[in-house]
Amino acid sequence: MTAGPRARYREQVRDEVRAHAWEQIVEAGASALSLKAIAKKMGMTAPALYRYFAxxxxxxxxxxxxxxxxxxxxxxxxxxxxxxxxxxxxxxxxxxxxxxxxxxxxxxxxxxxxxxxxxxxxxxxxxxxxxxxxxxxxxxxxxxxxxxxxxxxxxxxxxxxxxxxxxxxxxxxxxxxxxxxxxxxxxxxxxxx
Missing domain, CATH: 1.10.357.10 (Tetracycline Repressor, domain 2)
Incomplete structure (x- = not known):
């Protein structure tokens, strides 16, 4: 069964978050991983991002x-x-x-x-x-x-x-x-x- 638009959008956002996370790891190491910084880079608020990753x-x-x-x-x-x-x-x-x-x-x-x-x-x-x-x-x-x-x-x-x-x-x-x-x-x- 094909995922609906909401599920596809959710996965697209999660993919973008993961891509930004890998960029952070490359730049500063895994210890510096920050959801808040990723949210800012994506133009989102940190609380909004927590709907995608707890x-x-x-x-x-x-x-x-x-x-x-x-x-x-x-x-x-x-x-x-x-x-x-x-x-x-x-x-x-x-x-x-x-x-x-x-x-x-x-x-x-x-x-x-x-x-x-x-x-x-x-x-x-x-x-x-x-x-x-x-x-x-x-x-x-x-x-x-x-x-x-x-x-x-x-x-x-x-x-x-x-x-x-x-x-x-x-x-x-x-x-x-x-x-x-x-x-x-x-x-x-x-x-x-």
Whole structure:
């Protein structure tokens, strides 16, 4: 059934709010997210905007879930190769491509936590979807689910370390080739050094 004009308008306003929220996050970080500032930019009063999002945390939750969902879809689209090392490399490359294309989304879910905000349980489910292909590839590689989990955590932590530092600008002026560094980490954690 097609949504009526009121429902379509409501969704258009919510889309515009989300777009302005991403702009705020790019400009000042997730901690600076402000419904009042968004309302002003849209020519609305803050109370009027609260009819579309009850709170900053509700809006933040939608943004967090959207970011996780996007990454989950990217990771799940990675082809599984007969060689687990190849699958791991493809997963790592997909993560870096997504993060480089969507730095604000990456930093929202993997950067500094927003003070006073707790992500909903749905975020954990999405994070599990993102992590599962790693564990599967390492299980295929090692044959042991316990060892696979530990290696997956190492893989994830090291790659996110490089990505987080890169996207936050901490390698600026150091002459570090972040692509080469990331590639070296992939080789190290997949045993292809």
């Amino acid at each position: 709170s900053r945390d509700e809006l933040l939750t939608e943004l967090v879930l959207t970011a996780y969902q996007d990454l989950a879809e990217v990771v799940e689209a990675v082809p599984v190769d007969a060689a687990p090392e190849t699958t791991l490399r493809l997963l790592a490359e997909a993560l870096r491509d997504w993060a480089s294309t969507n730095p604000q989304r990456y930093l929202l879910v993997y950067g500094t936590p927003v003070p006073g905000y707790s992500a909903p349980p749905d975020a954990t489910d999405l994070a599990r979807r993102i992590f599962t292909p790693l564990v599967t590839a390492y299980t295929d590689l090692l044959g042991s689910p316990e060892a696979a989990f530990g290696r997956s955590v190492t893989f994830w932590s090291r790659l996110h370390g490089v990505l987080s530092l890169e996207l936050a600008g901490h390698f600026a002026g150091m002459g570090v080739d972040t692509g080469a560094l990331y590639d070296a980490e992939i080789r190290s954690v997949t045993g292809k050094a």
